[in-house]
Amino acid sequence: xxxxxxxxxxxxxxxxxxxxxxxxxxxxxxxxxxxxxxxxxxxxxxxxxxxxxxxxxxxxxxxxxxxxxxxxxxxxxxxxxxxxxxxxxxxxxxxxxxxxxxxxxxxxxxxxxxxxxxxxxxxxxxxxxxxxxxxxxxxxxxxxxxxxxxxxxxxxxxxxxxxxxxxxxxxxxxxxxxxxxxxxxxxxxxxxxxxxxxxxxxxxxxxxxxxxxxxxxxxxxxxxxxxxxxxxxxxxxxxxxxxxxxxxxxxxxxxxxxxxxxxxxxxxxxxxxxxxxxxxxxxxxxxxx
Numbered sequence: 001x002x003x004x005x006x007x008x009x010x011x012x013x014x015x016x017x018x019x020x021x022x023x024x025x026x027x028x029x030x031x032x033x034x035x036x037x038x039x040x041x042x043x044x045x046x047x048x049x050x051x052x053x054x055x056x057x058x059x060x061x062x063x064x065x066x067x068x069x070x071x072x073x074x075x076x077x078x079x080x081x082x083x084x085x086x087x088x089x090x091x092x093x094x095x096x097x098x099x100x101x102x103x104x105x106x107x108x109x110x111x112x113x114x115x116x117x118x119x120x121x122x123x124x125x126x127x128x129x130x131x132x133x134x135x136x137x138x139x140x141x142x143x144x145x146x147x148x149x150x151x152x153x154x155x156x157x158x159x160x161x162x163x164x165x166x167x168x169x170x171x172x173x174x175x176x177x178x179x180x181x182x183x184x185x186x187x188x189x190x191x192x193x194x195x196x197x198x199x200x201x202x203x204x205x206x207x208x209x210x211x212x213x214x215x216x217x218x219x220x221x222x223x224x225x226x227x228x229x230x231x232x233x234x235x236x237x238x239x240x241x242x243x244x245x246x247x248x249x250x251x252x253x254x255x256x257x258x259x260x261x262x263x264x265x266x267x268x269x270x271x272x273x274x275x276x277x278x279x280x281x282x283x284x285x286x287x288x289x
Contacts, residue, residue: 003064005054005093006278007047007072009034010101011122011142011151012199012250014046017275018054018068023286027060029053033199035123036076037141044089047072051091065092071282072096073104073274075123076141097281101274102127102136108277109246109270112285116242117270118233121249122202124149126233130241137236142198147229150251153208154201156222162189174211174219178204202251209254227258234263246270 018027125139
């Protein structure tokens with residue numbers, strides 16, 4: 001029997017789904033962050049680890065791995081040299097295909113057909129597939145890019161919190177909640193930021209959203225600024241020729257009510273998730289009912 005293994009290797013976590021040629025899910029796995037900025041070796045180990053969880057759940061042994069076709073969407077794959085480096089990595093499967101996390105999200109959202117997707121999670125990236133062309137918009141990595149993302153919200157919250165501690169801006173419940181994590185001490189906050197990863201900043205995004213929904217002045221301004229970037233993303237997606245667009249990512253549903261009605265009216269529901277897209281990338285095609 002042939003198996004298909006899909007990976008969604010994102011900035012906050014790595015997920016895997018293993019299915020049979022009939023589409024039955026027989027294994028799953030989940031691990032920590034797997035953005036290429038963590039290093040090639042670290043991401044390789046993460047994929048092997050999470051893949052082993054999925055194959056172990058299915059009861060597959062080493063001999064069975066040669067019957068697995070793998071597809072993986074990896075955050076940060078567009079960085080120079082990454083695609084070639086991943087293609088050269090050793091995996092125990094029959095074959096391995098790699099694309100960006102935006103590509104697999106797009107494939108999953110539109111059932112493998114043409115369309116566009118805007119991923120709003122730890123980072124942000126738009127991906128468009130239209131009439132044989134495939135390209136991304138944004139997604140150049142935090143903090144250079146990733147506008148409107150969870151990491152961007154968290155960084156803005158930290159900046160506001162530090163200004164509030166300095167007395168350069170008025171404290172709000174949001175800033176107090178952030179600085180309380182560091183004993184309201186600038187030195188401790190800066191020390192944390194020195195080693196913070198995008199996922200660490202993104203972990204603050206739910207707090208920012210909570211306070212924005214409770215009408216915290218600064219939290220609302222942070223979210224409203226993020227929404228401007230998201231709106232512009234969507235406008236650009238359609239300007240670049242896409243006929244359909246869906247939202248994806250852990251922050252997308254909380255951001256949706258903040259969008260203008262006319263923007264929401266242009267969006268379509270996703271048909272599937274990024275792991276579905278990774279399985280399409282691996283070559284899986286659902287059999288007609």
